[in-house]
Amino acid sequence: MKDFLPDAERLPGALPAWHASIQAESLRAVAQKAREGKARLVALWASDETTRGAGYAVHLALALPAGLLWLSAPLEREHPRYPGIADLFPCAARMQRAAYDLVGVHAQDNPDHRKWLRHAAWPGGQFPLRKDFDADARPEPGEDHYPFVRVEGEGVHEIAVGPVHAGTIEPGHFRFSIVGEKVLRLEERLGYKHKGIEKRFEALSADEGARLAGRVSGDSTVAYAWAYAMALEAASGVQPPARALSLRGIALELERLANHLGDLGYLGNDVALSFGFFQFWRLKEDLLRLNHELLGHRYLMDFVVPGGVARNLEPSALARLLDALGSIEREVATLRTIYDEHAGAQDRFIMTGQVTLELAAQFGLAGLAGRASGQAYDLRADHPVPPYAELEVRVAGHIRGDVAARVSVRFEEITESLRLMRALGAALPGGELRVAVAAPRAGQLGCGWVEGWRGEVFVALDAAQGGRLHRVHPHDPSWQSWPLLERAVLGNIVPDFPLVNKSFNLSYSGHDL
Amino acid sequence: MYHLLKQIAKTGIVSERAPQADESLRQIGQRLHDAALKHLGRALCVRHVDAGSCNGCELEIHACNSPYYNLERLGIRFVASPRHADLLLVTGPVSAHMETALRRTYDATPEPKLVVAIGDCGCTGGIFGESYASRGAVSKVIPVDVAVPGCPPAPAAIIQGILTAVSSASGRSSSAASR
Known part of the structure; x- marks a missing residue:
């Protein structure tokens, strides 16, 4: 990392992460160099530093071969602006719009200046994440005008869908x-x-923040709670016990397994193979009940806590879990054969909703959808932190980038998750479940970066005095995937949209914050 | 096809008994006359509205359709439009940006209609509370008949909430007598 940016300082914690402050004028040069070095943009957000005697700041998180680089560029108090980077990293366009809506920092040369996260709840010119904005304020709701891009020509018409959709979504x-x-x-x-x-x-407080982090996107509660805990522990200089880290690993894989089972069921349902829905949701329900019985919650909410985990997995419970995983594995193998051999399902899956390798690379697509389009990134393998360090995670991969590829990646990842849980269970270290986490000192930074079932969940944390939080930015991998859903559906027929959408299964809550 | 049929035969029927109604979940007096409830009976059309949840409650609403709970067997099914619905199942907190859409959905639902709020956030606003961006509980925006707490509430609790909303006054007195 020092080769890339000599001023980068290593952040505390097991994660290979660095931080550097740069001038806004050099932001583009650094971003250009990163792009040439095949870096991906993980997140872009802004913060209000006026309570610290400064102006504002814009922050970038870049994934480089050596690890994560968090860049902060201070911006002036009057008319805070910075050179936009959406031409270098297309996925930055919406993040820059969101940073303006929330903090009022302006990206110059952003090709799209429409509002993004702001609708009518607060007027333009007010910015909720500025420190002088009252969180309890109830600004008069204004009119919500949003100019959609219109396609014109003979026979072109529009279908407007949502916000309330036809299904449970x-x-x-x-x-x-x-x-x-x-x-x-x-x-x-x-x-x-x-x-x-x-x-x-x-x-x-920093401690209470853990519960909120676990509810940024409920389907990824373990990934978010872990990323938040990782950030806070790094900022506090605390190392969680080895047993807790292994149990977090098991919980993260259980979350991946449950979501993949549910999605595979719905992907069957969406191609009129309701057999698949009932079979996979039976398996998912078995797993959720076991989660509840052994770890206290069907979705493992609040299991990961700052400093460790909230509950133990006793040897008898572990044995039951491993036994249940064995039966899930056998059933999934049977169901995979049925899906693979089902001509009707495969006809709908194959070449539907394709994201090419080139497009995926251009948009910095990672996670499950990225791996289905030849982007072989997986934090568990690329930057393994305990307990993944010795497990040599096998990264699932496909190159066709269609619905069938996203189905295949899910099947492959189920197999790998089961292997990882067995390996973690077989070598579960003894010792404490949780250590105390002291309040980090004001201005201390920490970040967490976890490969959730959907992709990379990132949390940046900047501590305030007395165990409070100056700024927390949770970033969902859906930010990178949403723009590609727009591309994936081009040339497809409208009735295939639910199938394509489900094959990504992106988070709205994690994105909208 | 052989594998598929074998798997169906091997799995058998896994559906479990449905829960009973629970009067403690009721927020306001029963709004529907017994006659209306008799018409609704157990053929109930439900429209789900996510008004701003973390999506945890949605996971459990999906699970209600799993073969263990098999909601449709009770005559309860999810429909694609509020105009076809008897009951709105609403998760919260209600975000400020969803307030209008929720009101419109409620207005588009024909009378007689019922509303069941799902989850801690739907009941009280939960950890998100009320703020510039969150209106909090569902009842702050539309009338709520039954509220089901939990983070998220389990499928059986959600089904119980729905059944409570459509349980009649006469059914209430007889179940009270049997206790």
Whole structure:
């Protein structure tokens, strides 16, 4: 990392992460160099530093071969602005718009200046994440105008979907421009679930923040709680006990397994193979009940806590878990054969909703959807922190980038998760479950970066005095995937959209914050 | 096809007994006359509205359709439009950005209608509370008949909440008598 940026300082903790402050003028040069070095943009966010006698700041998290680099560029108090990087990292465009909506820092040369997370809840010109913005304020709701891009031409018409969708799914708006049944363009509008999570962190103690982090996106509660705990532990200089880390690993793989089982069921359902739905949801329910019985919660919420884990896994419970995993593995193998041999299902899966390798690379797609499009990134293998260090995680991969590839990656990852849980269970260290986490000193930074079932969950934490939080930015991998869903559906027929959407299964809550 | 049929035969029927209604979940007096409830009976159409949840409650609503709970066997099914619905199942907290959409969905649901709020956040606003971006409990925006706490509430609790909303006054007195 020192080769890349000599000023980078190693952040505390097991994660290979560095921090550097740079001038806004050199932001583009550093981003350009990173892009040339095949770096990915993990997150972009902004903060208000006026209570510290400064102005504002814009922050970038870059994934480099050596690890994670957190860059902070101070911006002036009057008219805070910085050179935009959306031409270098296309996924930055929406993040820059969100940073403006929330903190009022302006990205110059951003190709798109429309609002993103702001609808009508607060007026333009007010910025909720500024320190002088009252969290309890109830600004008069204004009109919500949002200019969608219109496709014109003979026979083109629009289908507007959402925010309340036809199924049990989170709210968002999709604007399709179509000819006949063919999709010419899809434009997403998100932000409906914005509920002030980042502002809420600033009203909580660092310890209380863990519960909130576990509810940024409920389906990834373990990944978020772990990323938050990792950030806080790094900032406090605390190392969780080895047993706790192994149990976190088991919990993260259980979360991956449960979500993959559920998605595989729904992917069957969406191609009229309701058999698949019932079979996979039976297996998922078995697993959720076991989670509840052995670890206290069906989705393992609040299991990962700062300093360790909240509950032990007794030897008898571990034996039951491993036994149950064996039977899940056998059943999944049978179901995979049935899916693979089902001509009707495969006909719908193959070459539907394709994201090419080139596009995935350009947008910095990672996680499950990235691995289905030849982007072989997996933090558990690329930057393994305990307990993954000795497990040599096998990264699932596919190159076709279609629904079938995303189905295959899920099947492969189930197999690998089961192997990892067995390995972790077989070598479960003894000792403490949790150590005390002292309040980090003001201004201390920490970050967490965890390969959740959907992809990389990132949490950046900047501590305030007395165990409070100056700024917490949780980042969902869906930010990188949402723009590609718009591309994946091009040229497909409208009735295939639910299938394509489900094959990504992106988070709205994790994105809208 | 052979593998598929074999798997179906091997799995058998796994559906479990449905829970009973629970009067302690009721928020306001029963809004529907017994006659209306008799018409609804156990053929109930439910429209789910996610008004700003973390998506945890949605996981459990999905699970209600798993073969263990098999909601449709009770005559309860999810429908795609509020205009087809008898009951709205709403998760919260209600984000400020979803307030209008939730009100419109409620208005689009024909009378007689019922609302069941799901989860701690739907009941009280939960950890997100009320703020510039969150209106808090579902009842702050639309009338709520039954509220089901939990983070998230288990599928049986959600089904219990739905059944409570449609349980009649006469059914209440007879179940009270049997206790």
